[in-house]
Amino acid sequence: MKGVLCFLLTSAILFAPLEATELLPQTAESFNLTYIQQLGSCSYSVVISTSCSSPTFTRDQISLSFGDAYGNQIYVPRLDDPSRRIFERCSSDTFGINGPCAYQICYVYLYRSGPDAWIPTTVKISGGNSRPVTFNYNTAIPNDVWFGFNLCGHPSSSNRCSSCVRFLYVILVSILLLLL
Template sequence: MMKVVCLVVLFALISTSLGSRSLTQKPQSNPNFKINSTDNECAFLVETVTSCSSTSHTKDEISLVFGDASGNQVDAPRLNDPRTSMFDQYATASFGLRGPCMSSDICYLNIYRSGDDGWMPESVIIYELDIMKPIQIYLNEWIPANDWYRVGYCNYKRGSQTVSLSSK
């Protein structure tokens, strides 16, 4: 546990000096979403910040999947333990994950929420630890229940390795 806390503090300090990309967009329904898997593994740190407008406590199941324009994606099922306050109002939670390495910048985030309490994330920050260039996604919207919702989209040109994050 102490290692995780130290890693979170270290990466927070480093990220402020490296700059980040950000995206502000409302979540959209994504019923055709499928989870992929690959063999090359990298380490990721995901930090969620729950809005002050969110419910004071949630027992809802929260899952995330993020990835790049090349189809690499990391699945983070059931991040929270309903007995904890990980996603409560004002809370900041950090999760260490392992998953396939990204071959281009992270350019989307899918969020799943199941339950009756509700959850309004203010932002989600994703660090690929080998690269240390985080992406921060600003939400500040209620995540609807029982469906995958996608934030952002990828615009990838294979030869030039260009990724753009856009909002509507």
């Protein structure tokens, strides 16, 4: 029984999705799209939810870039498609994206160009060599700037320090269960 409990607790800690909940998105001051490595090809699933406070639909052009702490970057120049009713108010849209392989995704930026002031709620990314991660926006994207999160050096990102913390939790839980 103890072994099953230990396995379940360890699995919950190791495979819990990451969330960027405590930070607010920022304008990217020195974001560079020209540095894209080509380390294999991976598939990603990106789910973008649009706020119920957003316009009914948007004519804005929406671009996306995300990546890891090692410079692996995935760039999608256009996600929007008004003929397909993408980014409507109170909706979620899923995109299958192929791009260079990345390790744990720790940053995401959206770029909006247009008159409608589209408001995303969340951006969820999974695939590649990364555990699923959710970035909470809940605010309008400024026009003509890259806007989002860079948690690559933040303690809540799953870079090396976060992996160490999870590993320590696993060890502590295992020791506690052995003592019971």
